[in-house]
Amino acid sequence: MSLVNTNWLEKNLDKVKIIDCSWHMPQTKRNSFEEYQQLHIENTIFFDLDKNSKTDTDLPHMLTDIKSWEKIISNLGIKNEDRIIIYDNSDVISSCRCWYNFIYFGHDPSLVHVLDGGLKKWMNEKKPTVSNLTKIISSNYIANEKKKLVKNKEQIDENIEKNDFRVMDARSRERFEGKVPEPRKGLRSGSIKNSFCLPFSELINEDHTFITKEKILEKFRLTKCNLNENIVFTCGSGVTASVLALAYSLIDTKYMPTIYDGSWSEYGKN
Template identity: 35%
Template structure:
């Protein structure tokens, strides 16, 4: 793969830059409750040297009833300052699944106007499999100011997505597994209807990954989007269960050079809860 410090970097790249003074590493592991994993406990037991733990559920909008919605700018800035992450830093985000929740944090940084942020390809499992170093103590952070320029174009709300669904533009692409998209499998969150946003396409995020949970090449991921009926010359809104794996699709699009994308932050946790918006089932 080609390392790009604005999208995706390899474990080799990270190992080479591990001692760079302006590198900041974030462990953004997050799991569905059914997986029975505690990301903070796993971080405390072992993490990449120098990594800070980024709590997706805590660094969010506490005013929203929806899970881990993007935090207000002030909250993001204060949390990053406390973690010692700010202007002039190269950020690398990883997770314990390979590539699953780390792109969500990559998207959050992009939403806040930060460009120098990349996801670690293959994440912590690949780092461990290669016998690379870990530690069990958190670093001692030093405050660093972060200049935030919120990028409205990278996020969409339910009203905007409803318009897109009616008009068929921008295209909506759903990252959930095919059986959830079709409405054949129950949603992991209670009280949600089964199915998908009408006129949306399905690109399960796992199809964009290799067996070792690294991301397929930009050429391969582009073909997967095209095979799902996505026109890559047109804008795309990515969606999923709660706005986490939708960011995997966004990262894949960005690597392909498709920069006209946005993420539906509420995703199915919001759409599936509203009785007033329509739901489609099957492959339609």
């Protein structure tokens, strides 16, 4: 139940904590917080993916440390027992990255969900929005870091020989195959040796909902990756990798999302 639909959320607005985790690629020139201030679903809290990430690195939105995460989530008024619904208004379905962060830091996976279709579908259905900021009462959130759910560059390099897990890349095929320049400066084109490619966009409908479970399974099978082995997802900066991880959790309910956090922003440095 990683996904909930818009009708379900509309009926349960007062029973859940709602997060807007919209994040946009830099070249879009969009400001997520300004858009949130203009309109959002009632009772929604804004989650700034860049500010709520590791600060002492030049890599984008890396996982922060556990104490910082506890402070961030406590300041958002979220409790350990809360059911959380995360949405976005982004073409890269950034809500999935926030979903992954919560699971990594130990929130019960059965209590963390992404709104299928996000704000785009909600608005297309003419469901109500507000502009007033949500009042937050601080909590005392306690995290439980699941370090096995993240890989670093050293582990990715070692795995090229060991083959303990498979690496699947969510970027476009053109980027994966090195046929186009990377959107971030200072990165070479290409991909991690022996990795597989499944562009996240192939799993998303025009209305920003996920395609059916049957079609998701078919897409994964077409990659020729052995789905019986451990899978680690990567992308440009760890955002769309989380889209693949959530999609995979829909067809394998026991799968715990595992991400190469640095992704190509780290691995592809010149």
